[in-house]
Amino acid sequence: GAVVSQHPSWVICKSGTSVKIECRSLDFQATTMFWYRQFPKQSLMLMATSNEGSKATYEQGVEKDKFLINHASLTLSTLTVTSAHPEDSSFYICSAENNDEKLFFGSGTQLSVL
Amino acid sequence: GENVEQHPSTLSVQEGDSAVIKCTYSDSASNYFPWYKQELGKRPQLIIDIRSNVGEKKDQRIAVTLNKTAKHFSLHITETQPEDSAVYFCAASPNSGGGADGLTFGKGTHLIIQP
Numbered sequence: 001g002a003v004v005s006q007h008p009s010w011v012i013c014k015s016g017t018s019v020k021i022e023c024r025s026l027d028f029q030a031t032t033m034f035w036y037r038q039f040p041k042q043s044l045m046l047m048a049t050s051n052e053g054s055k056a057t058y059e060q061g062v063e064k065d066k067f068l069i070n071h072a073s074l075t076l077s078t079l080t081v082t083s084a085h086p087e088d089s090s091f092y093i094c095s096a097e098n099n100d101e102k103l104f105f106g107s108g109t110q111l112s113v114l
Numbered sequence: 115g116e117n118v119e120q121h122p123s124t125l126s127v128q129e130g131d132s133a134v135i136k137c138t139y140s141d142s143a144s145n146y147f148p149w150y151k152q153e154l155g156k157r158p159q160l161i162i163d164i165r166s167n168v169g170e171k172k173d174q175r176i177a178v179t180l181n182k183t184a185k186h187f188s189l190h191i192t193e194t195q196p197e198d199s200a201v202y203f204c205a206a207s208p209n210s211g212g213g214a215d216g217l218t219f220g221k222g223t224h225l226i227i228q229p
Contacts, residue, residue, distance in 0.1 A: 041201075042221070046217075070200045094156065102160060106157060108157055
């Protein structure tokens with residue numbers, strides 16, 4: 001089956017620092033990956049679509065300069081939360097589309113900004 | 115854009131009974147409809163999906179039905195077990211390619227299986 005690995009699973013940081021989250025497709029190549037934010041007991045909110053070799057496409061209301069996305073290879077996309085603030089605390093989760101056009105999710109990253 | 119409505123938000127059923135979760139979508143071009151199960155603190159797992167050229171698909175205790183005319187699709191779980199307790203999300207793809215690109219998710223249904 002398709003496996004998507006996401007690291008770290010949780011991170012605590014001070015306000016003003018930057019945090020990088022990695023999303024890897026382990027057994028398939030993914031030209032497209034997606035980044036979501038999920039609040040407790042709520043649905044997945046798409047933040048951006050990460051495209052290998054090109055700029056990410058951000059959803060309306062998502063600051064591209066704050067949430068930097070780099071899709072450097074067919075198996076790796078990174079999300080960097082720059083100058084994190086307490087309101088950025090959330091569960092961030094990535095997903096990748098395999099060759100059968102099915103979507104598989106990473107295990108998520110719980111970010112807590114103090 | 116696509117809009118997916120999911121009902122109910124919470125569903126409590128007795129163990130062994132059936133559970134049905136319903137979703138409607140707005141974009142008639144959507145033709146890929148997956149269902150995901152998410153346990154607390156874990157990743158969403160794809161449990162079943164259906165494409166618009168099929169009206170029904172079954173996998174053991176889980177089935178999905180699709181009515182393209184009415185633009186709604188449903189998840190059916192029979193003989194529910196405690197491990198079925200989780201949040202279930204439906205989704206629809208607005209792209210004619212039928213893949214997972216650009217999925218729009220419903221708000222989720224918290225399924226509770228009462229022993």
